[in-house]
Amino acid sequence: MIWQQLQSIAGSYPLALRGLGMTVVLSLISLVLGTLLGFGLGILRTGGNRLISGAIGAWVDLIRGTPFLVQIFLIFFILPELGIELDAFTAGIIALTNLAACFICEIVVAGIRSVPTGQVEAALASGLSRWQRMRQVVLPQAMRIVLPPLVGQYVLLIKDSSVVSAIGLTDLTRVGWLVVQRVPNGLLVFFLVGLGYFIVCYPLIMLARRLEQRMGAAHGEVQL
Amino acid sequence: MTKTGMIEFRGVNKWFGTLNVLRDITLSVEPREVVVVCGPSGSGKSTLIRCINGLETIRDGDLTVDGQRLGDPATNMTRLRTEIGFVFQSFNLYPHKTALENVTLAPIHVRKIPRAEAEEAGRELLAKVGLADKVNAYPAQLSGGQQQRVAIARCLGMRPKIMLFDEPTSALDPEMISEVLDVMVAVAEEGMTMMVVTHEMGFARKVAQRVVFMDAGAIVESGTPDEFFSNPKTDRSRAFLSKILRH
Ligand SMILES: Nc1ncnc2c1ncn2[C@@H]1O[C@H](COP(=O)(O)OP(=O)(O)O)[C@@H](O)[C@H]1O
Numbered sequence: 001m002i003w004q005q006l007q008s009i010a011g012s013y014p015l016a017l018r019g020l021g022m023t024v025v026l027s028l029i030s031l032v033l034g035t036l037l038g039f040g041l042g043i044l045r046t047g048g049n050r051l052i053s054g055a056i057g058a059w060v061d062l063i064r065g066t067p068f069l070v071q072i073f074l075i076f077f078i079l080p081e082l083g084i085e086l087d088a089f090t091a092g093i094i095a096l097t098n099l100a101a102c103f104i105c106e107i108v109v110a111g112i113r114s115v116p117t118g119q120v121e122a123a124l125a126s127g128l129s130r131w132q133r134m135r136q137v138v139l140p141q142a143m144r145i146v147l148p149p150l151v152g153q154y155v156l157l158i159k160d161s162s163v164v165s166a167i168g169l170t171d172l173t174r175v176g177w178l179v180v181q182r183v184p185n186g187l188l189v190f191f192l193v194g195l196g197y198f199i200v201c202y203p204l205i206m207l208a209r210r211l212e213q214r215m216g217a218a219h220g221e222v223q224l
Numbered sequence: 225m226t227k228t229g230m231i232e233f234r235g236v237n238k239w240f241g242t243l244n245v246l247r248d249i250t251l252s253v254e255p256r257e258v259v260v261v262c263g264p265s266g267s268g269k270s271t272l273i274r275c276i277n278g279l280e281t282i283r284d285g286d287l288t289v290d291g292q293r294l295g296d297p298a299t300n301m302t303r304l305r306t307e308i309g310f311v312f313q314s315f316n317l318y319p320h321k322t323a324l325e326n327v328t329l330a331p332i333h334v335r336k337i338p339r340a341e342a343e344e345a346g347r348e349l350l351a352k353v354g355l356a357d358k359v360n361a362y363p364a365q366l367s368g369g370q371q372q373r374v375a376i377a378r379c380l381g382m383r384p385k386i387m388l389f390d391e392p393t394s395a396l397d398p399e400m401i402s403e404v405l406d407v408m409v410a411v412a413e414e415g416m417t418m419m420v421v422t423h424e425m426g427f428a429r430k431v432a433q434r435v436v437f438m439d440a441g442a443i444v445e446s447g448t449p450d451e452f453f454s455n456p457k458t459d460r461s462r463a464f465l466s467k468i469l470r471h
Pocket residue numbers: 240243245263264265266267268269270271272
């Protein structure tokens with residue numbers, strides 16, 4: 001029986017590939033956008049302006065403190081009420097990008113704060129502008145702290161992307177739901193769905209671990 | 225109007241919360257003059273020189289540097305800082321950049337000097353401080369004395385008008401102190417305007433025109449190194465000198 005079910009599942013491989021593709025595309029786009037936005041927010045958050053910094057802090061707390069499913073429903077069902085029409089894909093990208101940006105913002109802030117004040121003072125004393133100090137002195141040193149959790153965050157993002165199936169996007173998780181209606185073996189189907197996610201995430205998990213080890217070693221080396 | 229010095233404090237006060245760290249400081253440093261600042265720990269020496277390049281801001285009084293009044297909206301602090309080198313007690317070299325990159329960063333990005341030219345000048349400066357063979361070394365691969373010499377070269381790379389030193393040798397092992405002081409003497413002899421927070425009396429006697437003694441945020445005594453070291457006028461400076469002499 002398992003054999004028949006496997007054959008039946010194998011028959012839906014074009015659908016599975018489409019689902020995997022959707023998951024990868026969604027994750028990749030929001031990962032890139034979320035990283036850019038997250039760095040921007042993190043830099044602004046540590047900048048001098050209290051109002052901007054406070055507003056970003058409040059937004060990040062709000063997003064971190066509410067379920068992603070609720071956020072995605074708000075974007076998909078509430079925004080159209082306000083006259084902003086969104087297709088499911090765009091809504092998914094917006095929700096995921098926002099989520100990623102908020103978590104990455106916190107990671108970037110921690111990285112920036114880990115750079116000793118003496119470094120900023122040295123850069124300041126030699127006349128570097130605000131952006132030059134960030135670009136040349138602070139960010140390169142912050143990256144040591146930022147990189148391992150950043151890659152870890154990508155893994156979380158890929159997994160969180162499964163929530164977009166709730167607004168009807170045919171990603172890997174939704175393909176699971178569709179297939180299970182034909183092949184009544186939830187355990188088997190979702191085992192394979194899980195395997196799909198794992199295959200995408202595992203290289204990143206390994207990368208995060210490698211980075212952590214490398215950065216750890218480098219950290220000891222650069223101590224004054 | 226009276227002639228203004230390169231660095232001119234007039235009635236400067238500064239507070240950290242309720243602590244009056246600088247009390248009514250009036251002090252003028254002429255071009256090419258070398259002034260040594262000494263005094264007990266916590267007396268406000270670092271704060272005094274950090275005000276000059278705006279790492280600290282003053283609350284009242286006037287502070288004029290190279291003819292520009294600090295805190296004046298017309299004064300471009302970032303520009304003014306390019307004229308002022310600052311050497312830190314803890315070096316503060318950029319750990320992710322080589323010695324040469326440390327020296328060329330500001331000339332390339334702030335002075336907009338072409339990279340090749342900046343690197344040429346950087347190599348020369350590193351050779352001048354005795355580190356021709358360490359051009360490509362990272363700070364972590366250098367001793368404290370070598371790092372501090374790179375830090376001095378980094379300042380010189382901007383061709384500043386003024387150099388400020390905040391206890392440049394007090395984080396160093398004793399055997400490395402003289403290699404740094406020798407470089408500072410060479411800089412002084414080339415006519416740099418300098419304010420140096422240090423307790424190195426040999427350095428003060430050799431190049432300083434004036435020693436300023438601070439205590440509890442105020443300038444208590446000021447005179448030539450000879451006057452100050454052989455004939456201190458106040459009880460507090462006598463007590464301070466007897467302490468550092470015992471070491
Ligand atoms: N950022 C700061 N905030 C509050 N107090 C400070 C700060 N920096 C220095 N102080 C205090 O100001 C006084 C003078 O400090 P400082 O200028 O570093 O003295 P010195 O360099 O002579 O040892 C000390 O009592 C110190 O604790």
